[in-house]
Amino acid sequence: MDDGMNDLAPAVRSILEASASRSGGDERVDVDPRDLEAAFTAAEADGRTPVIAEVKPTSPTTDGTRDDDPVDLATEMVAGGAAALSVLTEPEHFGGSTDTLERVREAVDVPVLRKDFLLRETQLDAVESDVVLLIARFLGDDLEPMLAAARDRGFQVLVEVHDRAELDRALAAGARFVGVNNRDLAKLEVDLGTVEDVAPHAPEDVTLIAESGVTTAADVRRMRAAGADALLIGSAIMDGDVRSNVRRFATVDADIDDAAVDHADATERQPSR
Numbered sequence: 006m007d008d009g010m011n012d013l014a015p016a017v018r019s020i021l022e023a024s025a026s027r028s029g030g031d032e033r034v035d036v037d038p039r040d041l042e043a044a045f046t047a048a049e050a051d052g053r054t055p056v057i058a059e060v061k062p063t064s065p066t067t068d069g070t071r072d073d074d075p076v077d078l079a080t081e082m083v084a085g086g087a088a089a090l091s092v093l094t095e096p097e098h099f100g101g102s103t104d105t106l107e108r109v110r111e112a113v114d115v116p117v118l119r120k121d122f123l124l125r126e127t128q129l130d131a132v133e134s135d136v137v138l139l140i141a142r143f144l145g146d147d148l149e150p151m152l153a154a155a156r157d158r159g160f161q162v163l164v165e166v167h168d169r170a171e172l173d174r175a176l177a178a179g180a181r182f183v184g185v186n187n188r189d190l191a192k193l194e195v196d197l198g199t200v201e202d203v204a205p206h207a208p209e210d211v212t213l214i215a216e217s218g219v220t221t222a223a224d225v226r227r228m229r230a231a232g233a234d235a236l237l238i239g240s241a242i243m244d245g246d247v248r249s250n251v252r253r254f255a256t257v258d259a260d261i262d263d264a265a266v267d268h269a270d271a272t273e274r275q276p277s278r
C-alpha cells in the first residue's frame with residue numbers, strides 16, 4: 006500500500022486491513038477470458054448502452070443486505086440487457102465470495118469482472134474471472150507489476166482511478182480499460198463530476214468506464230456525454246427488480262445523441278498517443 010492511506014474513510018481502512026490479511030490461491034490460474042470490448046461492441050450494435058451490472062449484496066454505504074441467490078440476480082441482469090457483470094468477491098464488507106463469482110460465471114455467457122481490493126499477486130489466483138479490478142490508489146508502485154501479473158494469467162484488467170494523477174499512472178502502466186470511480190474512497194462521497202473532470206484526459210483508444218453513483222437515466226446520459234464508453238452500476242440495480250433496472254439503464258442511448266453534441270466541446274477525448 007502507498008503512503009496516502011491515512012486519509013481514508015474508516016470503512017475503507019477496514020476493507021484494506023481485511024484484504025491485507027486474506028490469502029491468495031494455491032495454484033496459479035490460467036484464464037481463457039470472454040472479451041469485454043467485444044461485449045461492449047455487441048451491446049452498442051444491439052442499441053444498448055454498455056452496462057456492467059454489479060452483483061453487490063451489501064456495502065459500507067448500503068442499508069441492509071440482499072439475500073437473493075446471486076446466480077438468480079445475475080441471470081436476471083443479463084436478461085435485462087447487461088453487457089457484462091461485476092461480482093464482489095470481498096466477503097467482510099460486501100457479502101461477496103469467490104464461490105459466488107464461480108457460480109455466476111458458470112451460469113452466464115457475458116464477461117464477469119472480479120470486484121475486490123487486491124493487494125498481492127497471489128490474490129489473483131483465488132478465482133478465475135474474465136476481468137479483474139486493480140485500484141491505482143491502493144497499489145501505488147505495485148500497479149504496473151500487478152497489471153503484468155494479471156495479464157500473464159490471461160485476465161483483462163480494469164484499472165480504477167479517481168483523479169488525473171491516477172489516470173496518468175494507469176496509462177503509464179499500460180492500462181487499456183480504465184474505470185473512473187465517482188466515489189471518493191477517502192470520504193465515500195459520490196460526485197459524477199469526477200468522470201467529467203478526468204475523462205477528457207483519457208486517450209481515445211482507452212476504454213473508459215464510469216463507476217459508481219449512477220442512479221437515473223439522466224446520469225447515464227451525463228456519463229456518456231462526458232465520454233464514458235460503458236457504465237458500472239451497482240446499488241441502483243440491486244435496489245428492486247434487477248432485470249427492469251438494468252433494462253432502464255441499458256436502453257437510454259437512443260436519446261443521448263443530442264446531449265453528446267451539446268457537451269462535445271467541453272469533453273472531447275484525446276486522440277491516442
Ligand SMILES: O=C(O)c1ccccc1NCC(=O)[C@H](O)[C@H](O)COP(=O)(O)O
Nearest residue numbers: 064065066216217218219238239240241
Ligand atoms: O459501494 C460502497 O459502499 C463502497 C465503499 C467503500 C469502497 C468501495 C465501495 N464501492 C465499490 C464500488 O466500486 C462500487 O461497488 C461500484 O462502483 C458500483 O457503485 P454504485 O453503483 O454506486 O453502487
